Amino acid sequence: MMAILIELIVAALLLAGAAFALVGSIGLARLPDFFQRLHGPTKATTLGVGCTVLASAFYFSWQDGGISLHELLIVMFLFITAPVSAHTVARAALHRHVKTSPRTRGEPWQH
């Protein structure tokens, strides 16, 4: 009974993580403009890796019969660094005045 429950949780988390990563990459490939493209990967991909690593922590805790937490170091590091790198890349884009699509409102470097 417990094994089936753990398998269900791990399978759902793996599918959710892969779906989030795929949605983030589709956003990166299809959105028209850099500042819109920034939205896709920085949120969805981090959530995708988070779900996948959480599934792995569940799986190895159940398999090895102890609490296995060292995978969570990866996701903690990513949650700290992903906003920092997104902020730095966005500032570089503002500095370089990248082209925006006509539907993006406002050009922050003009005032």
Place this chain on the structure above:
Amino acid sequence: MIAAVIPVALAMMSLALLLNLFRLLRGPEITDRILALDTMYINSIALIVLYGIQQGSDLVFEAAMLIAVMGFLGTVAVAKYLLRGDIIE
């Protein structure tokens, strides 16, 4: 059930990596390419973790941790270079 789900998740993650590669090759601005590389290393971390679950060994997580650290440093270094014209001032 896990053995049936992992190939599906691997396929979705590989498709995501291909879409990132498309943006990396196409991207009109250099910031698009930096963003695509950033997304690629994050997706490859997820791919490595999936491989570790499939093989049933947790020896690959150190590699994932190293990729996370080095990828963050690379992204910040290139963005800083674009921003200031120098990395360490």
